[in-house]
Amino acid sequence: MIVGMKDTVKLVGISVIAGCAVFVCTLFLHYNMDLATMKGEITTRAGMAMYQAQVSTGKVTASVSGGCLAATSVVMLLFYVKNYIDSHGRELGILKALGYSGLKIARHFWVFGLSVFVGCALGYGAAFFYLPSFYELQNAGHLFPEIKVRFHPLLAFFLVGVPAVSFSALAVAYACLRLRCPVLGLLKEKHEYKAKIRRRETKDKPFLEDLAESTVRERKTLVFFVTFSAFCFSAMVQMSMSMKDLSSKTMAVMMMAIGLILAFITLFLSLSSVVKGNTKTIAMMRVFGYSYSDCGKAVLGGYRPFAYIGFVIGTVYQYALLKIAVGILFADVDNMPEYGFDFKICAVTFVLFILAYEVVMCGYSQRIKRLPLKSVMME
Amino acid sequence: MISISDIVKSYGNFGNKNQVLKGISLQIADGDFVVILGASGSGKSTFLNVISGLERPDSGSVVYGTSDITKLTDEKLTKFRKDNIGFIFQQYYLLPNMTVEKNVRMGADLTGNREFKEMITAVGLEDKTGKYPSELSGGEQQRVSVARALAKKPKVLFLDEPTGALDEQTGRQVLDYICRLHKEYGFTIVMVTHNQNIAEMANTVVKMNSGKIAAVYANEKQKTAYEIGW
Numbered sequence: 001m002i003v004g005m006k007d008t009v010k011l012v013g014i015s016v017i018a019g020c021a022v023f024v025c026t027l028f029l030h031y032n033m034d035l036a037t038m039k040g041e042i043t044t045r046a047g048m049a050m051y052q053a054q055v056s057t058g059k060v061t062a063s064v065s066g067g068c069l070a071a072t073s074v075v076m077l078l079f080y081v082k083n084y085i086d087s088h089g090r091e092l093g094i095l096k097a098l099g100y101s102g103l104k105i106a107r108h109f110w111v112f113g114l115s116v117f118v119g120c121a122l123g124y125g126a127a128f129f130y131l132p133s134f135y136e137l138q139n140a141g142h143l144f145p146e147i148k149v150r151f152h153p154l155l156a157f158f159l160v161g162v163p164a165v166s167f168s169a170l171a172v173a174y175a176c177l178r179l180r181c182p183v184l185g186l187l188k189e190k191h192e193y194k195a196k197i198r199r200r201e202t203k204d205k206p207f208l209e210d211l212a213e214s215t216v217r218e219r220k221t222l223v224f225f226v227t228f229s230a231f232c233f234s235a236m237v238q239m240s241m242s243m244k245d246l247s248s249k250t251m252a253v254m255m256m257a258i259g260l261i262l263a264f265i266t267l268f269l270s271l272s273s274v275v276k277g278n279t280k281t282i283a284m285m286r287v288f289g290y291s292y293s294d295c296g297k298a299v300l301g302g303y304r305p306f307a308y309i310g311f312v313i314g315t316v317y318q319y320a321l322l323k324i325a326v327g328i329l330f331a332d333v334d335n336m337p338e339y340g341f342d343f344k345i346c347a348v349t350f351v352l353f354i355l356a357y358e359v360v361m362c363g364y365s366q367r368i369k370r371l372p373l374k375s376v377m378m379e
Numbered sequence: 380m381i382s383i384s385d386i387v388k389s390y391g392n393f394g395n396k397n398q399v400l401k402g403i404s405l406q407i408a409d410g411d412f413v414v415i416l417g418a419s420g421s422g423k424s425t426f427l428n429v430i431s432g433l434e435r436p437d438s439g440s441v442v443y444g445t446s447d448i449t450k451l452t453d454e455k456l457t458k459f460r461k462d463n464i465g466f467i468f469q470q471y472y473l474l475p476n477m478t479v480e481k482n483v484r485m486g487a488d489l490t491g492n493r494e495f496k497e498m499i500t501a502v503g504l505e506d507k508t509g510k511y512p513s514e515l516s517g518g519e520q521q522r523v524s525v526a527r528a529l530a531k532k533p534k535v536l537f538l539d540e541p542t543g544a545l546d547e548q549t550g551r552q553v554l555d556y557i558c559r560l561h562k563e564y565g566f567t568i569v570m571v572t573h574n575q576n577i578a579e580m581a582n583t584v585v586k587m588n589s590g591k592i593a594a595v596y597a598n599e600k601q602k603t604a605y606e607i608g609w
């Protein structure tokens with residue numbers, strides 16, 4: 001098998017994100033569906049107002065969380081497929097040279113969808129077990145009659161089956177697209193193949209400065225991934241912290257926990273890719289006698305500005321999204337607080353982000369230090 | 380002078396330990412051209428890695444002048460390599476996203492060598508300075524790695540099978556460049572190879588077998604890269 005089950009284990013980040021997305025969506029959509037069945041039984045005005053508020057909150061939370069997390073999963077899946085093809089270019093190139101078609105090879109990438117299936121199934125299962133407590137929490141004021149948890153097979157199908165199949169199909173389609181390049185493009189390492197086109201005016205810059213620029217220039221996928229992870233961190237953390245004004249305290253804590261877990265996972269995965277993608281360059285520099293700080297500044301430091309740009313975009317995005325969502329969905333609900341930009345949350349998130357970024361980078365630098373130079377270069 | 384005493388190096392863990400170097404001792408004089416000859420698995424590359432400071436031995440010492448590099452901290456060892464050592468590998472290990480000039484500059488900047496372009500000319504690549512490694516032949520890439528290693532003006536140049544991936548003509552050409560630069564700059568060369576013919580170019584030949592030195596001898600007359608067989 002070209003892509004084995006063990007390759008999907010590396011996609012644990014996608015499983016976690018998919019799991020969280022389905023967990024949140026299951027809670028709110030299940031609740032909304034069960035609540036809708038007893039709409040006719042709600043007779044009080046306060047009960048009706050609460051009904052509308054909760055349905056709207058459910059819609060906002062499910063769509064914002066589910067949408068963001070689904071988008072994150074898609075980007076991560078595409079990144080993993082691309083990374084897999086880039087790092088296994090020689091093996092895949094040999095298969096193509098032997099006569100296997102791109103589609104025939106790409107078909108094996110369906111297993112990448114398994115990570116989504118596992119995440120979604122676990123997320124759905126966890127949410128289903130939590131539903132009775134969640135219903136109690138939502139109906140703490142006893143404004144509605146007792147809400148019973150019902151199983152909605154269609155919802156399960158759309159939250160577990162459909163994402164798994166869609167992500168498998170997406171992985172196959174994207175792999176097929178990437179494998180359309182000529183056999184030589186696969187056999188030669190990707191960066192070797194690409195490098196020959198660029199012809200730039202080379203100014204008389206010191207090597208380290210030039211390396212920092214070219215590392216960022218030639219590894220656009222990694223730059224994108226770092227920017228994207230910073231974007232996710234910024235948007236998820238700020239959004240989850242802002243939820244405290246829009247939902248109950250317990251829900252806010254839960255959303256914040258999910259937001260933080262996801263944000264850290266995305267950041268961790270992107271930085272691990274950065275370090276892994278540059279390990280050989282660092283090893284070569286170390287062999288020649290460049291110090292760790294020189295290597296770090298030149299090879300890893302170039303991504304930092306993009307991380308900050310991602311953070312700013314994430315801040316603007318989450319503010320705009322919540323402002324619009326709250327404006328539209330809560331337009332008819334009385335006494336909803338106006339949603340405004342929270343500088344305190346932004347500052348706290350920024351500090352958290354810098355800490356997380358530097359800690360992960362530092363951890364990986366330590367790991368590189370411990371790798372024997374010989375083994376890195378032999379890979 | 381490099382004094383190597385009783386080097387032992389093993390790989391693997393407790394139950395499955397494989398001793399690759401079994402107590403090797405050797406003296407290498409300044410400016411010498413030493414070839415370490417041996418079959419695959421004889422331990423010659425590990426020996427080169429240990430004496431160049433890329434790997435630490437389990438025991439023994441590697442003394443350059445008065446400095447035992449096996450006792451140096453990682454940072455000091457890096458500085459030692461920066462100031463003294465040059466490397467040329469079979470797989471070149473050029474930075475793929477940097478031009479020829481920038482790859483050579485990687486070595487030159489370490490010692491502040493502003494005349495690094497001379498080294499590019501010396502290996503005959505003056506018309507390819509703006510090319511990327513993927514645009515060069517194997518021989519040209521190896522010549523870039525020669526220029527890169529020598530641009531930092533090393534006192535000792537370590538070569539691990541430098542012609543292993545090259546055809547005969549290109550291999551001779553690369554060796555010829557190395558020999559000419561050796562004569563001009565006078566650095567010490569320690570080269571690992573399995574090719575017996577290349578050993579005829581060296582002053583000193585060290586034959587290794589199963590992690591031990593089987594023989595050390597000096598060549599009365601050194602042949603050039605174009606005089607040896609292939």
